[in-house]
Amino acid sequence: MNIVIVGDGKVGYTLAACLAKENHDVTIVDQDAAALEKASETLDVMCVKGNGANVRTLLEAGADEADVLIAVTTNDEMNMVCCLAAKQLGAGYTVARIRDPEYTESLTVLQDKLNIDLVTNPERATAMEISRLLRFPFAINVETFAHGRVEMVEFRVDEFDPIANMSLITMHQRYPGVLCSAVLRGHEAIIPDGRHIIRAGDRMHVLGDILSITNFFKKLGKDTKRVRSAMLLGGGHISYYFAKSTAGMGMNLSIIEILPEKCRRLSEQLGDEVNVICGDAAEEELLEQENLTQFGALVCLLDRDEENMMTGLYAVRRGLGKVVVKVDRPNYVDVLSDMGLDSVVSPKLTTADTILRSVRALARSQSSAVVEKLYRVVEDKVEALEFTAKEGAPYLNIPLSRLRIRKGVLVAVLVRSRKIIIPFGDDHIEAGDTVILIARASTIGALEDAIGEGDVRR
Amino acid sequence: MNIRLVCNLLGRLLMIDSLFMTPALLVALFDGTPDAAALGISMALTGVIGALLALVRPRSDTLRPREGFTVVAVTWVLVSFLGGLPFYISGYIPSMIDCFFETVSGFTTTGSTILTNVEALPRGLLLWRSFTHWVGGMGVLVLSLALLPRMGGRSVFLMRAESPGPSPGKLVPRIGQTAKILYALYLGLSVIMFFMLMLCGMNWFDAFIHTVGTAGTGGFSNYNLSVGHFGNPMYEMVIGIFLLLFGVNFSMYFYLLRGDWKTVWKNSETRLYFSIVFFSILLIALNILPQYGSFREAVRYSFFQVATIITTAGFGTADFNLWPMLSKIILFILMLTGCCAGSTGGGLKLIRVAMLFKGIKREIRRTVHPRGVDVIRMDGKAVDEDIFSSVALYFFGYMAVIFIATLIVALDNFDFESTFTAVVACFNNIGPGFGMVGPMGNFSEFSGLSKIVLSVCMLLGRLELYPMLLLMSRRTWKRY
Numbered sequence: 001m002n003i004v005i006v007g008d009g010k011v012g013y014t015l016a017a018c019l020a021k022e023n024h025d026v027t028i029v030d031q032d033a034a035a036l037e038k039a040s041e042t043l044d045v046m047c048v049k050g051n052g053a054n055v056r057t058l059l060e061a062g063a064d065e066a067d068v069l070i071a072v073t074t075n076d077e078m079n080m081v082c083c084l085a086a087k088q089l090g091a092g093y094t095v096a097r098i099r100d101p102e103y104t105e106s107l108t109v110l111q112d113k114l115n116i117d118l119v120t121n122p123e124r125a126t127a128m129e130i131s132r133l134l135r136f137p138f139a140i141n142v143e144t145f146a147h148g149r150v151e152m153v154e155f156r157v158d159e160f161d162p163i164a165n166m167s168l169i170t171m172h173q174r175y176p177g178v179l180c181s182a183v184l185r186g187h188e189a190i191i192p193d194g195r196h197i198i199r200a201g202d203r204m205h206v207l208g209d210i211l212s213i214t215n216f217f218k219k220l221g222k223d224t225k226r227v228r229s230a231m232l233l234g235g236g237h238i239s240y241y242f243a244k245s246t247a248g249m250g251m252n253l254s255i256i257e258i259l260p261e262k263c264r265r266l267s268e269q270l271g272d273e274v275n276v277i278c279g280d281a282a283e284e285e286l287l288e289q290e291n292l293t294q295f296g297a298l299v300c301l302l303d304r305d306e307e308n309m310m311t312g313l314y315a316v317r318r319g320l321g322k323v324v325v326k327v328d329r330p331n332y333v334d335v336l337s338d339m340g341l342d343s344v345v346s347p348k349l350t351t352a353d354t355i356l357r358s359v360r361a362l363a364r365s366q367s368s369a370v371v372e373k374l375y376r377v378v379e380d381k382v383e384a385l386e387f388t389a390k391e392g393a394p395y396l397n398i399p400l401s402r403l404r405i406r407k408g409v410l411v412a413v414l415v416r417s418r419k420i421i422i423p424f425g426d427d428h429i430e431a432g433d434t435v436i437l438i439a440r441a442s443t444i445g446a447l448e449d450a451i452g453e454g455d456v457r458r
Numbered sequence: 459m460n461i462r463l464v465c466n467l468l469g470r471l472l473m474i475d476s477l478f479m480t481p482a483l484l485v486a487l488f489d490g491t492p493d494a495a496a497l498g499i500s501m502a503l504t505g506v507i508g509a510l511l512a513l514v515r516p517r518s519d520t521l522r523p524r525e526g527f528t529v530v531a532v533t534w535v536l537v538s539f540l541g542g543l544p545f546y547i548s549g550y551i552p553s554m555i556d557c558f559f560e561t562v563s564g565f566t567t568t569g570s571t572i573l574t575n576v577e578a579l580p581r582g583l584l585l586w587r588s589f590t591h592w593v594g595g596m597g598v599l600v601l602s603l604a605l606l607p608r609m610g611g612r613s614v615f616l617m618r619a620e621s622p623g624p625s626p627g628k629l630v631p632r633i634g635q636t637a638k639i640l641y642a643l644y645l646g647l648s649v650i651m652f653f654m655l656m657l658c659g660m661n662w663f664d665a666f667i668h669t670v671g672t673a674g675t676g677g678f679s680n681y682n683l684s685v686g687h688f689g690n691p692m693y694e695m696v697i698g699i700f701l702l703l704f705g706v707n708f709s710m711y712f713y714l715l716r717g718d719w720k721t722v723w724k725n726s727e728t729r730l731y732f733s734i735v736f737f738s739i740l741l742i743a744l745n746i747l748p749q750y751g752s753f754r755e756a757v758r759y760s761f762f763q764v765a766t767i768i769t770t771a772g773f774g775t776a777d778f779n780l781w782p783m784l785s786k787i788i789l790f791i792l793m794l795t796g797c798c799a800g801s802t803g804g805g806l807k808l809i810r811v812a813m814l815f816k817g818i819k820r821e822i823r824r825t826v827h828p829r830g831v832d833v834i835r836m837d838g839k840a841v842d843e844d845i846f847s848s849v850a851l852y853f854f855g856y857m858a859v860i861f862i863a864t865l866i867v868a869l870d871n872f873d874f875e876s877t878f879t880a881v882v883a884c885f886n887n888i889g890p891g892f893g894m895v896g897p898m899g900n901f902s903e904f905s906g907l908s909k910i911v912l913s914v915c916m917l918l919g920r921l922e923l924y925p926m927l928l929l930m931s932r933r934t935w936k937r938y
């Protein structure tokens with residue numbers, strides 16, 4: 001596909017790197033010659049210097065023939081204008097990064113009038129990710145599918161967990177409603193079948209609706225660690241969105257921010273439910289004074305990565321159950337997990353991931369026109385694909401056990417009129433169902449690829 | 459320096475290179491001449507060396523600028539050396555240095571020869587000698603970028619090191635795709651020219667030799683008198699026009715094919731190129747009018763010489779050594795400027811000349827308005843100060859190489875004109891100079907040392923200094 005990326009910052013560069021590697025024709029537009037220089041020397045992309053809102057620059061970058069235009073400059077207005085102009089010129093699918101909370105409220109109107117196909121808000125997305133992480137504090141990662149109705153939680157199996165050394169069939173019998181979709185053992189990704197034996201140290205990915213997943217973990221005895229209070233360091237957009245999203249859920253929040261004006265604005269916007277404290281979050285005394293150890297979780301959202309990491313490590317040493325650290329430069333992530341900081345969020349990577357998901361699905365669909373969303377999980381080795389089953393397809397209304405399903409493909413979840421079904425042999429696909437498949441990366445393009453003609457026993 | 463990666467890349471390039479000898483080998487086999495064996499042995503040898511080098515597995519795939527530039531420089535030297543083997547093995551050129559000189563001259567599209575009697579060579583060797591022009595014209599590595607599967611984004615260094623011009627860019631986002639487009643345009647134009655020559659009545663062998671010589675703007679002919687051998691104005695017309703076309707930046711053809719004629723029409727380098735060509739033809743024609751009698755004849759010779767010199771090909775129809783001084787100096791200036799960046803021609807490149815003039819203009823304006831801010835613009839776009847200063851420095855390097863090389867060649871103690879223009883002709887990849895190395899002369903008289911120096915000059919000129927200079931620098935080979 002022809003993809004134009006406006007803005008050669010961290011997000012733009014990450015996107016360009018991933019998309020160029022996946023064989024797309026990528027053109028980057030930016031005004032900074034040095035940033036472009038770096039991109040042109042390390043990536044197989046074309047660079048155009050200029051203002052992305054300028055029609056001449058856009059034409060030079062080929063926006064008129066672009067299948068996708070992604071506007072990820074630091075400036076919201078610029079991104080909007082860019083998408084608007086590109087759409088007028090004839091770009092196919094437009095993506096804009098819009099982060100200012102002021103715009104978020106009028107987002108639906110803006111998105112509709114400006115004809116932007118996808119709007120991402122890095123801070124909001126990050127806030128959502130943090131809130132998912134806090135709901136399952138033992139989780140390394142939480143992904144959502146089917147508009148948030150289905151969740152996939154990644155967690156490490158402990159030696160003393162009841163499921164350790166159990167086969168998957170037994171696990172599914174004993175804990176119905178959830179499905180083990182993938183396992184990461186060492187660095188090897190496995191898409192397991194029923195005979196798979198769970199071992200301690202495995203990183204399991206379980207799928208299910210929110211309720212079943214919560215029940216599952218309750219039965220595993222992990223629920224006791226549920227987070228009811230959190231301390232947020234840094235009063236930026238992420239903290240704001242996080243506080244907004246958890247409002248009314250009975251979560252006790254404290255936000256520490258150094259700038260008095262920001263504190264005042266937060267207090268005004270968030271009301272009494274949240275404790276806003278003005279002070280330097282990097283100071284131990286302040287943290288102790290605010291009873292750090294009494295909190296269920298610490299979320300470090302300061303501007304500087306180093307401060308976040310240090311404070312995070314300090315909290316781990318003080319014995320906090322859950323520590324989430326924001327990191328802007330992703331090269332540190334591996335080091336952090338070695339030091340015991342498992343949960344790392346990065347707004348820029350989150351944005352890049354969100355955009356990549358839609359673009360990959362678009363690319364895959366150009367050939368077969370069906371994949372709606374494509375998620376890369378388990379270190380990018382496994383894909384979760386969302387499809388809609390079409391009327392008249394050969395596999396409809398036949399029990400799954402009688403379908404010829406490709407080896408290594410898992411029909412993980414069916415969503416039928418808002419109901420989540422974890423399918424077993426007797427279940428069948430109906431027209432209009434959202435089907436989520438789990439498969440090895442880059443093997444499946446359409447539902448028909450995975451499921452052959454019916455009526456043949458596996 | 460990641461030597462393993464360099465070896466691996468070199469190996470793969472040499473394997474491709476060995477295939478280039480196929481057409482020559484086929485002709486030699488068809489003729490049943492003894493050069494077939496020589497070509498076959500060289501081809502096998504190149505292939506085997508390539509395969510052995512390709513066996514080296516690199517530990518890391520990161521191609522840094524230094525590796526990119528080294529690969530380019532070493533490839534050109536190796537390819538020239540191995541490409542000279544058929545002449546040596548078959549015994550037609552007994553001296554190794556001469557073989558190297560002749561092949562470098564081929565690959566760099568110079569067209570200078572040490573052969574006193576070209577016509578004595580069998581057809582297979584003649585074809586190989588000329589075919590090197592075609593390969594070298596667009597570039598050995600650009601071709602490999604088009605052929606080899608994805609070499610990653612960093613391979614842009616390979617293209618930058620090989621393509622002429624101050625800031626060679628891509629036409630489309632993917633480098634492999636860009637290389638394919640360039641070669642498709644190149645091949646397309648060559649095929650059209652080949653059939654035009656055939657239509658005009660040339661036999662296929664002569665047409666092939668002159669097409670590849672024109673496309674690469676090289677200038678090797680299979681006749682001692684070059685194009686003058688035919689004495690046919692039609693041939694001269696076709697070759698002359700195509701020479702001029704191959705001297706245009708290839709991205710212009712890309713724009714034309716996309717229907718973007720406006721960009722091409724407004725391109726200042728192309729405009730400058732054609733106006734220089736026009737006025738030079740006119741001036742020289744008027745100047746040589748007394749020698750040829752009719753204006754038509756004068757234009758005929760003037761047109762062909764201007765086309766062949768400005769594109770740095772160096773075919774001959776007339777002995778311009780015998781022309782009046784004004785015409786000779788005009789031709790000499792054209793030798794230095796060369797044609798457009800991104801073409802197959804050599805020389806300083808007109809875009810650099812234009813930029814340098816604008817730089818001078820700016821210096822004058824700055825003296826008048828000491829606090830004036832003045833950005834140099836080309837085609838309505840600001841030229842980065844970095845690029846501008848690199849152009850200015852390139853010009854210095856260019857002059858320095860000419861003078862240093864002249865100093866060494868001067869040891870042979872020939873006359874000033876021959877010594878100086880021999881270096882200029884080699885360095886700018888033209889072929890013939892003035893005096894002893896004029897269009898009817900050759901380079902056989904020079905000493906071995908001079909021939910080596912001139913060969914290096916050709917490589918320096920074709921690769922635009924830096925890859926070769928980098929290769930000679932100790933810093934490149936250091937670990938840190």
